[in-house]
Amino acid sequence: MALNDRIVITGIGLAAPNGNSLAEYRQNLLDGKSGVVNYETRYMPPVLAGVCNFDELRYQTRRDVRRGTRAGSVAVYCANEAIRDSGLDWETVEKSRVGVYLGITEHGNVETENEIYEISQFDYDTKVWSHHHNPRTVANNPAGEVTLNLRITGPHLTVGAACAAGNAGFIHGLQMLKLEEVDVAVAGGVSESIHTFGIFASFQSQGALAAHEDPTKASRPFDSARNGIVVAEGGGICTLERLPDALKRGATIYGEIIGHAMNSDASDFVLPNFKRQAECMGLALSRAGITPHDVDLVSSHATATEQGDIGEAAALQLVFGETNAVVNNTKSFIGHAMGAAGALELLGNLPSFDDGVVHATINLDSPDQRCQVSHLVVNEPCDLRSVQHIVNNSFGMLGINSVLIVKKFDG
Amino acid sequence: MTGEEIRQVVLEILERIAPDEDLSDLDDAVAFREQMELDSMDFLDIVLELRRAYRIQIDEKDYGHLTTMTTTVAYLEPRLKDVSVAG
Numbered sequence: 177m178a179l180n181d182r183i184v185i186t187g188i189g190l191a192a193p194n195g196n197s198l199a200e201y202r203q204n205l206l207d208g209k210s211g212v213v214n215y216e217t218r219y220m221p222p223v224l225a226g227v228c229n230f231d232e233l234r235y236q237t238r239r240d241v242r243r244g245t246r247a248g249s250v251a252v253y254c255a256n257e258a259i260r261d262s263g264l265d266w267e268t269v270e271k272s273r274v275g276v277y278l279g280i281t282e283h284g285n286v287e288t289e290n291e292i293y294e295i296s297q298f299d300y301d302t303k304v305w306s307h308h309h310n311p312r313t314v315a316n317n318p319a320g321e322v323t324l325n326l327r328i329t330g331p332h333l334t335v336g337a338a339c340a341a342g343n344a345g346f347i348h349g350l351q352m353l354k355l356e357e358v359d360v361a362v363a364g365g366v367s368e369s370i371h372t373f374g375i376f377a378s379f380q381s382q383g384a385l386a387a388h389e390d391p392t393k394a395s396r397p398f399d400s401a402r403n404g405i406v407v408a409e410g411g412g413i414c415t416l417e418r419l420p421d422a423l424k425r426g427a428t429i430y431g432e433i434i435g436h437a438m439n440s441d442a443s444d445f446v447l448p449n450f451k452r453q454a455e456c457m458g459l460a461l462s463r464a465g466i467t468p469h470d471v472d473l474v475s476s477h478a479t480a481t482e483q484g485d486i487g488e489a490a491a492l493q494l495v496f497g498e499t500n501a502v503v504n505n506t507k508s509f510i511g512h513a514m515g516a517a518g519a520l521e522l523l524g525n526l527p528s529f530d531d532g533v534v535h536a537t538i539n540l541d542s543p544d545q546r547c548q549v550s551h552l553v554v555n556e557p558c559d560l561r562s563v564q565h566i567v568n569n570s571f572g573m574l575g576i577n578s579v580l581i582v583k584k585f586d587g
Numbered sequence: 588m589t590g591e592e593i594r595q596v597v598l599e600i601l602e603r604i605a606p607d608e609d610l611s612d613l614d615d616a617v618a619f620r621e622q623m624e625l626d627s628m629d630f631l632d633i634v635l636e637l638r639r640a641y642r643i644q645i646d647e648k649d650y651g652h653l654t655t656m657t658t659t660v661a662y663l664e665p666r667l668k669d670v671s672v673a674g
Contacts, residue, residue: 207590237603237606237607239604239606239607239624242603242604242606294639303638303644304635304638305638306635307628307631307632307635308628308632311628
């Protein structure tokens with residue numbers, strides 16, 4: 177592969193319900209510390225959610241926070257953290273050669289609900305509807321807020337990809353780098369989903385909203401006592417660069433993205449299709465030029481719904497059933513961060529390249545026997561001594577699948 | 588509301604719109620935009636907040652009256668003379 181086609185991760189910024197930096201987040205994943213808490217939303221009894229507590233004012237003025245959206249604030253925080261972490265001399269970076277590509281599950285529901293609530297206090301007089309509604313709800317909002325904040329003049333867009341969006345953001349970024357349309361891609365995924373009741377109410381109506389007297393035990397992928405999804409907010413954003421550029425400036429390289437794939441189930445609005453998921457993993461492996469036996473760790477997507485967990489377990493068994501690859505699940509700690517899920521789940525696993533340790537799937541007290549996942553990392557981290565390849569799964573509604581394969585950088 | 592009460596209402600709106608600004612030495616005779624970061628969207632927030640709090644409809648042709656604190660209070664005083672300060 178030509179050097180310019182090799183894309184590497186050089187900076188990481190994140191906001192997770194259990195950590196506002198990679199170091200804090202990773203430590204809490206190793207320590208089994210959940211970020212799920214009791215949470216109030218409009219119109220409904222209290223629910224559970226993964227809630228972030230990053231400092232919005234670290235990179236934004238209060239005026240910018242007021243005018244923008246929560247997803248925008250998440251994105252601005254993560255993008256700034258990633259750029260700072262990358263070591264890029266930001267003042268001298270050509271801003272027209274930087275692109276921002278952020279995956280989102282949805283955007284605009286929060287702001288629309290807020291406005292409808294507001295006008296409901298005025299007998300639905302639309303004259304009190306805010307002029308901020310349109311700039312807050314355009315689909316590119318989170319990525320656009322990043323460009324405004326960092327004075328980036330290259331392209332920006334969000335990638336709407338349901339819960340496959342985090343990987344999709346990375347994939348779009350790496351493709352733009354390979355096409356040499358940009359020199360730095362600020363890529364990943366964000367979510368503000370917990371700030372609207374609708375997502376909770378919809379999952380509840382679907383029979384897929386988690387409940388538990390102990391919030392930290394509510395997110396239970398692959399466990400027989402699971403009862404649904406814990407919705408979370410958050411963001412995970414990286415700086416991606418072509419390998420020669422990263423080497424030239426002596427950047428820290430967290431990993432090389434050697435394979436990716438996206439496909440569609442074309443079978444159901446919400447139910448997963450394990451064959452298509454397995455095909456997606458297979459395509460990513462093929463593009464990476466490796467076999468399932470080369471994979472050390474699979475970061476699973478499983479959301480703690482019965483159909484989803486069983487489906488992914490079947491897909492994993494098809495692809496990795498005969499291998500020694502271990503499987504973990506980060507949603508068990510933070511819930512389902514929607515557009516940020518794929519990004520956060522990958523980022524939490526990248527430190528295993530350095531120490532060989534893989535964080536667990538927690539709350540797995542009574543494994544669902546219908547989920548035959550070989551080598552699931554159960555409740556305690558495991559020390560593999562060495563991790564060379566990570567497969568990151570992310571799947572979403574309308575049958576959208578995304579897989580990313582990252583390799584430890586070894587020159 | 589008296590002129591002084593209207594001034595206080597407008598000042599509180601400005602503080603919400605521009606939370607990073609120190610408005611303690613705001614000059615009533617000088618245009619808002621010359622003393623603080625206030626773009627057209629912020630300006631519309633003044634109009635919106637007055638509408639929400641006091642049901643006052645300010646037509647676009649009258650926006651020029653909302654230039655300084657002095658002109659704003661002068662414009663609003665007759666329109667809000669029978670209205671109490673919102674709680």
